Amino acid sequence: MIVSPCISICKTDPKTGYCYGCGRTMQERKIxxxxxxTDEWKKENLEIIQKRLTGWQLESFKESYTYKIENGISLFKKKLLDE
Structure with a gap:
């Protein structure tokens, strides 16, 4: 199973149509x-969305997505629970 790239920062850039957190479009989120x-589509989509992200946004995504894969929860949700 491939974990969803959602890192719980679900806001869409009105100019690009990409989510600020994961870089997906609304259509990709639905798919x-x-x-x-298929897992093949998901793997390809993960590569595509990471090419859309740059700088701090890409680093933040990678860190939170890795944490989510390892712990079952995004860093954003973890911080909310820790408060």
């Missing part, structure tokens, strides 16, 4: 939730 979406 991730479909049962018939």
């Amino acid at each position: 991730w939730k479909l049962e018939e979406t």
